[in-house]
Structure formats: structure tokens, C-alpha cells
Amino acid sequence: MRHIKKYNVQTLLKVIKNYFKMAYAKTKLFNKQLQDIAEIFKALSHPARLQILIYLAEIKTCITGDISEELPLSRTTVNQHLAELKKVGLIMGHVEGVKTNYCLNPVVLNTVKTMISKFIDKVECCTKSC
Amino acid sequence: MRHIKKYNVQTLLKVIKNYFKMAYAKTKLFNKQLQDIAEIFKALSHPARLQILIYLAEIKTCITGDISEELPLSRTTVNQHLAELKKVGLIMGHVEGVKTNYCLNPVVLNTVKTMISKFIDKVECCTKSC
DNA sequence: AATATTTGACGTAATTATACGTTATTAAAA
DNA sequence: TTTTAATAACGTATAATTACGTCAAATATT
Numbered sequence: 001m002r003h004i005k006k007y008n009v010q011t012l013l014k015v016i017k018n019y020f021k022m023a024y025a026k027t028k029l030f031n032k033q034l035q036d037i038a039e040i041f042k043a044l045s046h047p048a049r050l051q052i053l054i055y056l057a058e059i060k061t062c063i064t065g066d067i068s069e070e071l072p073l074s075r076t077t078v079n080q081h082l083a084e085l086k087k088v089g090l091i092m093g094h095v096e097g098v099k100t101n102y103c104l105n106p107v108v109l110n111t112v113k114t115m116i117s118k119f120i121d122k123v124e125c126c127t128k129s130c
Numbered sequence: 131m132r133h134i135k136k137y138n139v140q141t142l143l144k145v146i147k148n149y150f151k152m153a154y155a156k157t158k159l160f161n162k163q164l165q166d167i168a169e170i171f172k173a174l175s176h177p178a179r180l181q182i183l184i185y186l187a188e189i190k191t192c193i194t195g196d197i198s199e200e201l202p203l204s205r206t207t208v209n210q211h212l213a214e215l216k217k218v219g220l221i222m223g224h225v226e227g228v229k230t231n232y233c234l235n236p237v238v239l240n241t242v243k244t245m246i247s248k249f250i251d252k253v254e255c256c257t258k259s260c
Numbered sequence: 261a262a263t264a265t266t267t268g269a270c271g272t273a274a275t276t277a278t279a280c281g282t283t284a285t286t287a288a289a290a
Numbered sequence: 291t292t293t294t295a296a297t298a299a300c301g302t303a304t305a306a307t308t309a310c311g312t313c314a315a316a317t318a319t320t
Contacts, residue, residue, distance in 0.1 A: 025277095025278070025279085025304095025305065025306080026178075026202055026203060026278085026279075027176070027177055027278090029202040030177035030178065030181060030202070031177065031181070034177040034180045034181055035177050037174075037177075037180060038174070038175050038176055038177045038179075038180055039175075041171045041172075041174040041175040042171075042172075042175035044167075044168070044171040045168050045169075045171040045172035045175045046157070046168055046307090046308085047157055047160035047161065047164040047165050047167075047168045048156075048160065048308095049168075050164045050167060050168055050249070051160060051161070051164055053253045054164075054252060054253060056253075057252065057253045057254070064266080064267095065266075065267065065268095066266095072156055072159040072160070073156060073308095073309075073310085074309070074310050074311080075266095075267090075310090076268090076309075076310055076311070076312090077308070077309050077310060079267075079268065080307095080308075080309080080310090081308090083268085084307095095267095097266090097316085097317055097318070098265065098266045098267065098316065098317045098318065099265095099266065099267080099317090100266085100267065100268085104253065106254070109250070109253065109254050110254070112250070113247075113250045113254065116246060116250070117243075117247065119180070120239070120242070120243045120246070122184060122187065123183045123184060123186075123187045123234065123239065124187070124236070124239050124240070124243065155274095155275065155276080155307095155308070155309085156308085156309075157308090176277090176278085178278095194296080194297090195296075195297065195298095196296095203278095203279075203280085204279070204280050204281085205280090205296095205297090206279075206280050206281075206282095206298090207278070207279050207280060209297075209298070209299095210277095210278080210279080210280095211278090213298085214277095225297095227286085227287055227288065227296090228286065228287050228288065228295065228296045228297065229287095229295095229296065229297080230296085230297065230298085
């Protein structure tokens, strides 16, 4: 017998709102480029995610989901943070049997670095105190 | 007669929770330095705030609160974003009579720039794909 | 085949961010 | 002094984030 999945109201609403782009948020009204940079900054706006990145850089080799032992957070929460980093491409996940190996994405990291410094230079260059 | 201010429950709760550090968030459990960097990234994680910074850099001179005409947001919301930028020190506000002139804080901007590139270098230097 | 392990999906509570109308405060102008 | 204008504070609705327990699917192991 097939297993029929059921969803609760909260989850369905999320799907529906996303489908119809029923956004209360006005983030979408801004310049696309600004949105992209903001997205990256947001991905970097939580200490857990920063620590994950540093850990991945230090360990050098890839790791499995047991980074949660390095952080004061539960496995599921850490997994969520990993998913967010993956969403913006900062890390990659290679499935290997039951395990998933995560590692930094050097290409994206480089792009991000350039993007950020370009932005900061843009703001900084013309600075004049009032 | 003295005017005695009244506050609603939501506001009072906010004050009380802040006083007793009753945080659900576990952000505070991380390395202080990571928290600080994350804080800065968070301040930069909304396109409105990025646009404000760019605007301030372009205009060069200081401006009053009527940046709201440059953004697809109401004056009160823009004011909130300005407050957040001020909180992390990226901008300064000089009161001049009824008006408040905002401008970039070059010193903080420089610090932030260094902080960010140090962090990215730290993550990037040891990168090795898996 | 049965069991154990690993992981992501799902659900949900709590917190925080976003957005904006309303009000109070303040200083300048009439 | 009264009015006007500009601003921040306040209040509140909505949305998004954070946090974690539970569960199911999939691969290893026994």
C-alpha cells in the first residue's frame, strides 16, 4: 500500500504563498544585484554558520554531519545551517552511501570575496565625514 | 502635571527579557569575535541598508531622513534601517535642530572591511575541494 | 532478514526581523 | 504664543529565522 503524505496548515501555507509570490517582504523591490549581495551577507550573519565555514577550512578534508559535536546546537539545527550555506553555494555536499560529506566551494568563496570587497570599496571610496 | 508613560505588554516583555538575558537564541554561546562579525554581516543583510550605504557614499555630503524617497519603503521603516546601521556604527547621525544628518563612519567602515577580509582569508586560505 | 546508523524532511514553538501607521517630542517659523 | 515640520518612539501585524524533536528512507552491519 502506498504511503500518502500529509501536510499541516503551516507547511501548506508556506508552499502556497511561495507559489503565488505573496510576499509581505519588499526585499524583491530592490536592485537584483543588491539582493544577491544581501543574500550572501545573510548567509554569513550567524555565528554557527561562520564557525562551520572556519571548521571546514581548518579540517581541510571533507566532513560528515557530525560537525554538530563542534557546535552548541543540535544535529537538526546544524543541518539546517548547512542547508543554508549550501543554498548560496558556499559549501558542497557529496552523498556517499548513508553519509554526506560537506566541503567548502572554493569557486563560490572566491566570487563572494570579490563581490564583497567590490561592494565595500564602492561604499568606502567616496567617504567623507560630516 | 507629570505625564506618566504607559507601555503595552509586548514592549514590556521585550524590556524584561532583554534585562534578564532570557534568550532563546543560542547566538551568545559562540565565540565573541564570531558574534561580532556575524552582527556586521547581519547589518549588511538587507538590500535597503546596502542601498542606504551606497547612497550615502554617492551623495558624499550628509543627508536628512528623506532617503525614504529613494527607497520603496515608508519613512518609518527606513528610519528603522538607519537605526540598525547606526547600532553597529556604520553610520553616524548628527542632530541639527529638528533634523538629523546621517553620514558614513569612515573609521568603522575601514574596520569592517579589515574584519571581513580577514575572515574570508581565514576561510579561503586552506580551501581544498573534496 | 533483522538491526543499527545516518541523514534529510517534516512539524512546530519561540524568537527576531520587517513594515508601517500613530503618537509624542522637539525646534524652528509665523 | 501658536503653528508647522521633522523626527524618533511606540505599537502591532505579518513574515522569516532559529531551534529542536520526531519520523521515514536508505545504506551498512550483524
